[in-house]
Every structure is written in structure tokens, then in C-alpha cells.
Amino acid sequence: MIRVLIVEDEPLIAEAHRTYVQRVTGFVPVGIAHSGRAAMRAVADAAAYGTPIDLVLMDLGLPDTSGLEVAAALTGVTPSPDVIAITSARDVAMVRTAVAHGVVLYLLKPFTFAAFRDKLDHYREFRASLPSNNDTTVSQHEIDRALSALRTTDLRASTPKGVAPQTLDEISRAVRAAPEGVTAADTATNVGVSRITAWRYLEKLAEDGLVTRRSDYGRAGRPKTRYLWKTKHAN
Known part of the structure; x- marks a missing residue:
């Protein structure tokens, strides 16, 4: 501690x-x-x-x-x-x-x-x-x-219209807290938003270069996209 x-x-x-x-x-x-x-x-x-x-x-x-x-x-x-x-x-x-x-x-x-x-x-x-x-x-x-690690990224500074800074903060935190990454469904449950909203914010973070996407191929069906926080992203 x-x-x-x-x-x-x-x-x-x-x-x-x-x-x-x-x-x-x-x-x-x-x-x-x-x-x-x-x-x-x-x-x-x-x-x-x-x-x-x-x-x-x-x-x-x-x-x-x-x-x-x-x-x-x-x-x-x-x-x-x-x-x-x-x-x-x-x-x-x-x-x-x-x-x-x-x-x-x-x-x-x-x-x-x-x-x-x-x-x-x-x-x-x-x-x-x-x-x-x-x-x-x-x-x-x-x-x-x-x-x-000390160079923080101000998510609010690049927040486009229609993106709530508080929601973006909460979703960013959810991704950071999951070393193995999260799916849109996981994030929706953890943050308390719809899956579509979670997906939209996760894609926003990916576009900003803060997270990476990884496809998980499990059982038969469409692969799930998992989002992982970049620990060494550029600021």
C-alpha cells in the first residue's frame, strides 16, 4: 500500500x-x-x-x-x-x-x-x-x-461532441483494471451502460491509440473483440 x-x-x-x-x-x-x-x-x-x-x-x-x-x-x-x-x-x-x-x-x-x-x-x-x-x-x-507513466492523457481535451467525459473516464478505468482486456459486454456490465455505448467509447479509445484490439476465437460463432490498455502509449 x-x-x-x-x-x-x-x-x-x-x-x-x-x-x-x-x-x-x-x-x-x-x-x-x-x-x-x-x-x-x-x-x-x-x-x-x-x-x-x-x-x-x-x-x-x-x-x-x-x-x-x-x-x-x-x-x-x-x-x-x-x-x-x-x-x-x-x-x-x-x-x-x-x-x-x-x-x-x-x-x-x-x-x-x-x-x-x-x-x-x-x-x-x-x-x-x-x-x-x-x-x-x-x-x-x-x-x-x-x-x-507520469505523463497523463487529458481525455476531456479531445472529447468530441456526444462523448461524456465522465463515462469516458469510467470506461478507461475499467479497461486499465483488466490486464487481460475487456469486451464491450464486460464493460457495459461494469460501468452500467448499454453494450452499444460501451462499444462506442471503447472504439473511441482505440482510435486515440490508448487501447489495442484483440480478437478472441472461442467456440463456434463470431469472434469477440477484447480491448487492452496500452501501458506505454504516447502522450
Whole structure:
């Protein structure tokens, strides 16, 4: 399980983030900090007790300091956690500064649960692409593969008329969760849409290069098309 610390000064928002984390497979919220000082203390204490924080969801507008300053300071903790910035700041300077301070992903407020889950899904892929032992050396290929996992595809940006972003998100998630792929019938059952709707969205993902098609030849009858998520698609 990926251990998550939520850093957010608004209690209601922090609780909402905690609930979101609990709904994403492979992640567990282990604490909430309402200030930069509290965040540093929580990360240091967790490391000292042998239960280090893996990921920090960092609000950039904290009452006592900038979340970016906290992110930079966290690099001095061993082992240091990764940071996903959660903010309403959209200016280019802020984004560049966040990257320079070690932020691995950037999530704009307000956001849907689907957008939140998408960021965590990509982060999980990033971690899975690297050895768990920090002392292990890696190849250029392994580094490229890990970094490519962080390059999320904004499905909404290319959503044509008649395609609902939320449905597209749900169907994308259904395909990602099935290593052996899914059929339109499987997807319809899992997502709660008609088979024709599921097929239309799956074909949309295939046209965008996000999934591949595979024909399954079973018993007598027409072959079924199975859709598999591309783990190394270009963004």
C-alpha cells in the first residue's frame, strides 16, 4: 500500500481528499496536516518510526508557508516522499516552480474524483516501474518507462461532441483494471451502460491509440473483440 499524507489547511477539503484516497486501490491515507510545519513533522516522525510517507498531496497555499517550500524541504528527509501539488494556481511561473521543487504531478482545483483517481493511477504505475530498493541501479529504458507513466492523457481535451467525459473516464478505468482486456459486454456490465455505448467509447479509445484490439476465437460463432490498455502509449 502507498502511504499518503494529506496537507490541506481547510478541514472539510482535507477530509474530502482523505475519502478520495480511500477509494483508490493501492493507497491508504495515514495522516492529515493543516500547515507546512505539521507536514514536515509528520513526514519526519513517520520516517523515524520506520513507516515512511510515500506520497504527499500538497496544497500550495498553506497558512504558515508555501507548499512549494515544504516540497523542497521534504527532499532532505530520508526516505523522501513524492509530492503531488493540489492547487488552483494556473500561472506558468507557478507550474515551473513546482516542477523545479520536485513536484511529480500537478492537480488543479476544483477537480472531480475521476481526475483525482487518474493522477493516483498514473503515480502508482510510476512506482511500479521502478525497483523498490532505492540502492538499485536502473537502465535508461527503465527510467524512461517510469517517467512516461507520469505523463497523463487529458481525455476531456479531445472529447468530441456526444462523448461524456465522465463515462469516458469510467470506461478507461475499467479497461486499465483488466490486464487481460475487456469486451464491450464486460464493460457495459461494469460501468452500467448499454453494450452499444460501451462499444462506442471503447472504439473511441482505440482510435486515440490508448487501447489495442484483440480478437478472441472461442467456440463456434463470431469472434469477440477484447480491448487492452496500452501501458506505454504516447502522450
